[in-house]
Amino acid sequence: MSEQEHSEHIVPPATYLAIILTLLFLTGTTIWAAFVNLGRFNIVVALAIATLKATLVVLFFMHAKYSPKRTKLIILAGIFWLALLLGMTLSDYITRVDYRGVRFPISQVSQQLPAQRG
């Protein structure tokens, strides 16, 4: 990597302050959402907030927003790999059937096992 690619981008403290406040606000939202029953959307909401927070951390605190293209490419590759891990693992979970051939809702996967071992 050449010298100028390393350009030290100076981020104003105000930006950091805004980000940390947003993160704290989102943490509060997570706690609040945990007490509201949204049915099957409980997990969706919790993960959406967590993803948003992680994105902010990577972009601003880890300086990805100000990084050279190659670094961004590496980050994207990492996310792609994570998607492979999660996606292909789900190819198992969302196609499980029980012993009668009936589809298993993913939320019941953990119940399925003790019963089978029973």
Add this chain to the structure above:
Amino acid sequence: MSTAAAAPVKTMPEHHYLNATYGIRSWLLTVDHKRIALLYLASVTFFFFIGGFFAMMIRLHLLTPSGYLLSADTYNRMFTMHGVAMIFFFLIPSIPAVLGNFLIPLMIGAKDLAFPKINLLSWYVYVVGGAFTLYSMVSGGLDTGWTFYTPLSTVYSNSAVAPAVVGIFITGFSSILTGLNFLVTIHTMRAPGMTWFRLPMFVWAHYATSIVMILGTPVIAITLALAGMERLFGLGFFNPAMGGDPILFQHLFWFYSHPAVYIMILPAMGVISELIPTFARKQLFGYHFVAAASLAIAVIGFLVWTHHMFLTGQSTYAALVFSFLTFLVAIPSAVKTFNWVATLYGGSISFDTPMLYAFGFLGLFLIGGLTGLFLGCLGTDIHIHDTYFVVAHFHYIMVGGAIMGYLGGLHFWWPKMTGRMYPEWLARISALILFVGFNLTFFPQFLLGYLGMPRRYHVYPPEFQVYNVMSTAGASILAIGYLLPMIYLTWAAFCGKVAGDNPWPATGLEWKTQSPPLTENFEVTPVVTWEPYDFHNRPDLGLDAVAANGVVPAHGDD
């Protein structure tokens, strides 16, 4: 630099990396990639001995159907600690951290790796991780299998799981650091003229391996961390009683551990791709295809992991998809094998020790790879899953493939690393002993597995005894085959015949500098003007005289 071929009596160079500085500090604080490689050599050899000891216990115990040596509990600990020592502390670091560390900068014409201090750090991280795992071994041992399947490892096991998991977690970072160092070095530090398609195949193989190390190792680290937290703090990630899913552990574990088998075999393939052109005196057939096959293996290798879980109750649909992908990943391995054989075709072949190992690799990897397809096939896997067939399969790959590559590479580059030749005839005989011992140990295990002997049991029905006796007999021959090289290579490092810069001769840049090299590797940065493995346009190799009558010189030791 003196041209060794011209000088009748070869002498050791006056200055080199081994005598540049002296004292224990100069080794423990070195940032020279070559010295760090030797530090790794010593430590992986140490773990090889530990793993080997456990293997001996297993094989001795299985001499009789009722098992006369160990209790059932101790037997479980023996095969577990054998696997942990061999896989995480020997095979994964062996070729990359020893040969790769030593050779990559030399092969691309660089002074060192991109981050020499990180390189040293990686060794210390490895040692700390190893210390934790050793602690687990002496403080009760480990009995979960190297796979740490839950809930056995997190709930039921009474052995020292936590320190072992911490040790493997830590050692993972040593792999990541090594991979990172290699990638940056290969990208940024190639000498003038060393274009991507002039890189030796060994470097391509390590490039692919590094990708797997960087993308895969964090997953095993986090998976074992989750298992550790479940065990220590009762968090329910994998325990069904607490709403967790044990199959999830297997998904996460194998997401790393299948690619990890390619961390073990890809570098060995890189070694073989150097040995075969050198000892067949021919350009590597299909250079671009072999390079691309390395990358294809690295990528597709990530997409086959649930073939270890066909019988766990994963969905039939997923099993079909992963079985198909398992068949796909065999293609690039086959491409490589065909290319090696095509390189041999019409070459003038000499049978020096490194080449004997290369031949051994070809045959054994072929058997190992093809039996992988038996296992990847959904129907046949029902019969042979978790039997000795699986044990034979992966030993053909790991011992027959990876360790043969490692030993072949050690012999080939020993003159570069130490400046001295090993005794050729003794080495050839050892290679032969190793090959015979290996097959006698592991081929009967294919039969045992096919007949239905399960793996990881401390007793077996009496009708299986004859195969087990064969296997134990083979293992003792194999042990001699490993001890001999360790002894004569050590002897040769101090007392062997002086090798000269390029004893074989071979075409790589590493042979253009003195043996052993200077701390800075090259006196002046080399400029590469030739294509890889080209023996014809290289008058500097001094092959013209012999090329006329078509004879290839062995190095002429005896």
